[in-house]
Amino acid sequence: METPSIPQPEVGASFRAAMRRIASTVTIVTASDESRRHGMTMTAVSSLSMEPPSMIVCVNQSTFLHDILQSARGFCVNVLRHDHAAVSTAFSGKATPEERFLTGDWERNAHGIDFLSDAQANIFCRKVAAVPFGTHTIFIGTAVHVRLNEAASPLLYRNAAYC
Template identity: 40%
Template sequence: MPEGYPEIPEDVPQIFRAAMRRLAASVSIVVAKGDDGPVGMAATSITSLTVDPPAVLVCVNRATSLHALLVPTAPLSVNLLSRHQQDVSAAFGGGVPREQRFGIGGWYEGGNGLPALEGAQANLCCVIDAMLAYGTHSIVIARVLEARISDDVAPLIYQDGAYL
């Protein structure tokens, strides 16, 4: 730990994890291009960053198979799930083997060549601008090159291990 920073009490990580489970978040599927086809994962750590240029911030655990595919200038697809897409979230959250995940839900080819999910709240075709390692994760800044939105506003929300 850098000099001058206070020590973190031993019980804080466990309490912090419990606190963050109380934070309701929209569920998205993040997709990158792999050697054998697309690779995707469910994520709740996504937020808008700027409008000029249009960009999102995505936090990805460095232990995931998706992380190895994330490098500056690589394409990235971000699909904000609709309330009726719990099956897609569960599949990409690890409930289905990686090679079978894109069989759940309807997918089409987005503007950056990656799969985009039909019926999602929004689909963002992006390119990775920058990455910053922090703890167990990388903070990925992705520039949005194309966006598509649904007419209905009914996001899939996840909190404390369940969908709301």
Template identity: 35%
Template structure:
């Protein structure tokens, strides 16, 4: 059996996109920062999103059965930190400009890309819940760089624009 600490240390070498995952419903809008997001299939277009069951907003995602994965651009490190903080849900959404697509879940207006989804399946594994999410709408923006997490730190990847003199 692999030790949890050894596993976490090894996983820090896996570069991941940084996402803010959001939902909305009768209890308001909620969101969290996540790196555990990946594609499942393109027919039908579907994402997998993992969420810690101890998260204070966990039950809102389970009840609402909708979510949006907002893939953060390089300039959104502060948004990632806000949605990973102890701030209230209301305070979190005071940062950034938010809109909606088909489900009504909050969409970060200038995210690299936002995937608006229904939660079709919910599976509990250990400390986390896995959401299987068919995509119902996509919003893409022209951004040159993405925010990623590697070796327990933020980094930027993508094309850097060079200024000509």
């Protein structure tokens, strides 16, 4: 069968269904600028390269985090543990930034970036590029510092649920 060059009308629904079949590690990406801070639950996060060590985070342009990331110098990818579902929920709803940071064991580094101290890993990145695409922007960061906790045991999201 020939591959259609124009997306079929139903491709959006089937694409969404296909994405639900991919298990992803849940992260909270945090960032701050001169006067504001925020954190948002994200799965569209990936390593980009080892040389240099770098990551991408894909952020919806309608979000407050997007607003902050445009002026922030860096961000932190907090990789959640299997028992962090409540923290993930707190950072994916409509709560204000200050309400969000009440859930979880948060600390702040010397550069003013909040990090979850008992996350599996905290990857501190310097923002080096921002590439808009459709509704989202792909922010690229080079890793400048990494904190690691004990054995890997990630919080996974699949089929619209934690697993």
